[in-house]
Amino acid sequence: xxxxxxxxxxxxxxTWLSYYLQKVNKSFxxxxxxxxxxxxxxAAGIINPxxxxxxxxxxxxxxxxxxxxxxxNKLGSNLGITAISQKNIIxxxxxxxxxxxxxxxxxxxxxxLQHPEDDEIFKTHFNYEFGYGEIVPAFTAHLETIL
Numbered sequence: 001x002x003x004x005x006x007x008x009x010x011x012x013x014x015t016w017l018s019y020y021l022q023k024v025n026k027s028f029x030x031x032x033x034x035x036x037x038x039x040x041x042x043a044a045g046i047i048n049p050x051x052x053x054x055x056x057x058x059x060x061x062x063x064x065x066x067x068x069x070x071x072x073n074k075l076g077s078n079l080g081i082t083a084i085s086q087k088n089i090i091x092x093x094x095x096x097x098x099x100x101x102x103x104x105x106x107x108x109x110x111x112x113l114q115h116p117e118d119d120e121i122f123k124t125h126f127n128y129e130f131g132y133g134e135i136v137p138a139f140t141a142h143l144e145t146i147l
Contacts (some may be wrong), residue, residue: 001027002027003027003028004021004026005026005029005032006033007021007029008031008032009030009032010032010147011041012040012147014032015147018030019078021027035062038053040143043143045140045141045142046141047139047140047141048135049112049137050135054105056105057109057112067082068139068141069139072141075146081145081146082145083142083145084139086137086138086139087137087138088114088134089134089135090122090132091135092122092126092130092133093128093130093131093132095131098130099130099131102115103115103133112135112137114146115134116133117134
């Protein structure tokens with residue numbers, strides 16, 4: 001039997017494409033070299049709702065988060081694995097400028113941002129002169145397990 005689709009590469013895109021083709025009962029063949037250092041295999045899998053020096057919301061993140069949570073949880077359930085975990089990102093400010101940028105953005109729109117009440121909590125473990133902020137929620141896609 002000839003497959004309806006041939007997917008070249010079993011990276012994150014090839015994985016999702018094969019998953020969705022399977023859901024609609026389409027036949028496919030995946031061809032992959034299974035190399036250890038491909039971009040999908042070495043990617044951190046971090047889904048960060050804010051981006052850049054200006055700490056702006058990632059494009060369409062409000063729509064994206066519910067989708068990724070549902071999609072990765074369904075994929076994980078299908079594979080019998082944990083495909084995604086929610087994490088917070090601790091952003092240690094490298095300069096007064098970055099601290100001010102964070103605080104300015106926090107005052108304008110605190111979506112996905114938290115400013116700690118106790119700025120000293122990590123001082124016994126880290127050296128951070130200019131404080132820190134938190135990005136909440138962020139996610140880690142467990143690509144090493146998914147692929």
